Every structure is written in structure tokens, then in C-alpha cells.
Amino acid sequence: MSDVFDIIRFNDQGLVTAIAQQHDTGEVLMLAWMNREAIEETLATGRVCYFSRSRNGLWRKGETSGQVQTLIELRVDCDGDALLVLVDQPGVACHTGRRSCFYRAMGKDGTVTTLTEPLIDPHTLYGS
Amino acid sequence: MSDVFDIIRFNDQGLVTAIAQQHDTGEVLMLAWMNREAIEETLATGRVCYFSRSRNGLWRKGETSGQVQTLIELRVDCDGDALLVLVDQPGVACHTGRRSCFYRAMGKDGTVTTLTEPLIDPHTLYGS
Numbered sequence: 001m002s003d004v005f006d007i008i009r010f011n012d013q014g015l016v017t018a019i020a021q022q023h024d025t026g027e028v029l030m031l032a033w034m035n036r037e038a039i040e041e042t043l044a045t046g047r048v049c050y051f052s053r054s055r056n057g058l059w060r061k062g063e064t065s066g067q068v069q070t071l072i073e074l075r076v077d078c079d080g081d082a083l084l085v086l087v088d089q090p091g092v093a094c095h096t097g098r099r100s101c102f103y104r105a106m107g108k109d110g111t112v113t114t115l116t117e118p119l120i121d122p123h124t125l126y127g128s
Numbered sequence: 129m130s131d132v133f134d135i136i137r138f139n140d141q142g143l144v145t146a147i148a149q150q151h152d153t154g155e156v157l158m159l160a161w162m163n164r165e166a167i168e169e170t171l172a173t174g175r176v177c178y179f180s181r182s183r184n185g186l187w188r189k190g191e192t193s194g195q196v197q198t199l200i201e202l203r204v205d206c207d208g209d210a211l212l213v214l215v216d217q218p219g220v221a222c223h224t225g226r227r228s229c230f231y232r233a234m235g236k237d238g239t240v241t242t243l244t245e246p247l248i249d250p251h252t253l254y255g256s
Contacts, residue, residue, distance in 0.1 A: 003238050003239065003240065004238045004239070004240055007232070007240055017145055017159060019147050019156060019159060021154075021156055025154070026149075026153070026154020026155070027154070028147060028149055028156065028212050030205070031145060031147060031205060031210035043234065043235075043236050043238070044236070073233050073234075074233065074234045075230040075231070075232060075233050075234070075243075076232050076234060076240065077158070077159060077229040077230050077232075078222050078223065078224050078226075078229045078231070079229075082159035082229070082230075084156050084230040094206050095206065096206050098206075101205040101206045101207075101210070102203040102204070102210075102212040103203070104135070104203060104204050104205075105201050105202065105203050106132045106171065106201075106202045106203070106204060107171075108171050108172070110131050110132045110133070110171070111131065111132070112131065112132055112135055112204065115203075
């Protein structure tokens with residue numbers, strides 16, 4: 001068996017992409033980024049922690065919104081530059097109050113259609 | 129309805145991350161990148177085309193390996209910097225001959241375990 005950090009290839013900002021997928025339904029919930037510290041914390045605590053590029057710091061998912069993700073399994077891809085985070089996500093993953101961030105579909109003509117509406121008012125998630 | 133290219137936020141290399149998911153089983157197959165041209169070609173032809181960062185050009189999935197992906201639906205996330213490509217992928221997505229690129233799991237102790245073995249010999253996919 002190899003060590004995780006021998007395999008993961010971080011980009012020049014020290015980050016790797018991380019796809020969050022609901023472990024039982026297969027829903028792809030969101031795409032975010034992790035640095036080494038976020039991976040270590042996620043593995044150690046079993047609560048998923050990302051790296052926020054906009055806030056330039058660790059982002060413990062659910063810290064503000066309450067929509068915590070519990071780690072089921074962390075996987076790494078063939079060339080080590082992407083992670084698949086199998087999670088248990090009750091409630092919603094998206095800051096818009098939707099279950100998944102991928103709620104818009106593109107038509108062949110380039111138009112965009114909204115597939116789902118928010119389950120929770122975003123003001124409830126983050127305060128008004 | 130909005131236009132796709134009003135919503136997508138490409139990075140400074142003109143790229144956006146794209147997650148390929150098998151539309152019916154929910155398997156996350158791979159993570160790749162697309163530029164504007166790859167998105168346009170994918171929508172126009174219904175065959176998934178990525179942008180290869182290593183080859184610095186369009187990557188028509190399956191062109192060499194035969195493992196073509198047919199587009200079912202292209203989705204975009206809340207902040208426009210990630211795509212979810214629902215595909216029909218017969219055979220394998222990974223260049224190692226495995227169904228999915230995410231075939232390794234990380235333990236809490238940092239060790240890595242291989243979950244699946246190749247279904248197709250990679251030499252068969254790409255010639256020896």
C-alpha cells in the first residue's frame with residue numbers, strides 16, 4: 001500500500017480538486033478544492049473540510065450553514081490530481097439552498113434551464 | 129433562459145473542470161477539463177470532447193481508445209466554474225483500463241488501497 005501524499009499531485013497553489021458525491025444515491029453534490037491540511041483534517045475527523053479559494057483558508061463544510069458532510073470514503077484518481085469524496089450529506093450542499101450545485105442544464109442551442117428549486121431559503125442557511 | 133457562455137467562468141487558461149458521470153448508474157467516471165471549443169463541439173455533436181492539458185489541444189474522448197462517451201446532459205454549477213457531464217460510457221473511462229479513474233481509496237492512516245482491477249488491458253486500448 002502506498003501513502004496518500006506520494007500519490008496526490010497538488011497544483012501550483014497546493015490544491016487538488018475534490019468532487020463530493022452522496023455515497024448511497026450517487027448524486028454529485030458539488031466540486032471544491034482541498035489542500036494537504038484539509039485532507040489530513042478530513043481523514044482525521046471524518047467531517048469533510050475543503051480549502052476555500054475565495055476566503056483563502058480551510059472551509060469546514062457546514063460550519064456556517066449547518067449542512068455538514070460526514071466522510072464515508074476518500075478516493076483518488078489515476079493521475080492523482082482529483083479526489084472523489086463519498087459523503088453523507090443530509091439537507092443541502094449548495095449555498096443556494098439546493099441539494100446539488102449542478103442544478104442548471106445546457107441545451108444544444110446554448111440556453112440554460114434551471115432543473116431544481118431551493119429546498120431551504122439561503123437566508124436561513126447563512127442568516128439574513 | 130440564459131446563455132451558457134454568460135454563466136461559465138473559465139480559469140486564466142480558458143478552462144473549466146468537467147466531471148463525467150454515467151447517467152443511469154451514477155458512477156463518477158473521471159474528471160477532466162473543457163475549453164469553450166470543447167463545450168461547443170460536445171453540444172453540437174453529442175460526443176464528449178475535453179481539452180487535454182498535457183497535449184494542449186482538444187481531446188475527443190475515445191478517439192484513440194475507442195471508449196467514446198455519448199452526451200446525455202451537460203450541467204453547470206452554481207458559480208459557473210464546474211461542469212457535470214452526464215454521459216453514456218460503454219466499456220471503460222480510465223486509461224488504466226478500469227471503468228472509473230477513482231479506483232483507489234485512502235485509509236484514515238494515510239494508506240491507499242486499490243478497489244478495482246482493469247477490465248481491459250491498457251495495451252489493447254492504446255496499442256502496445
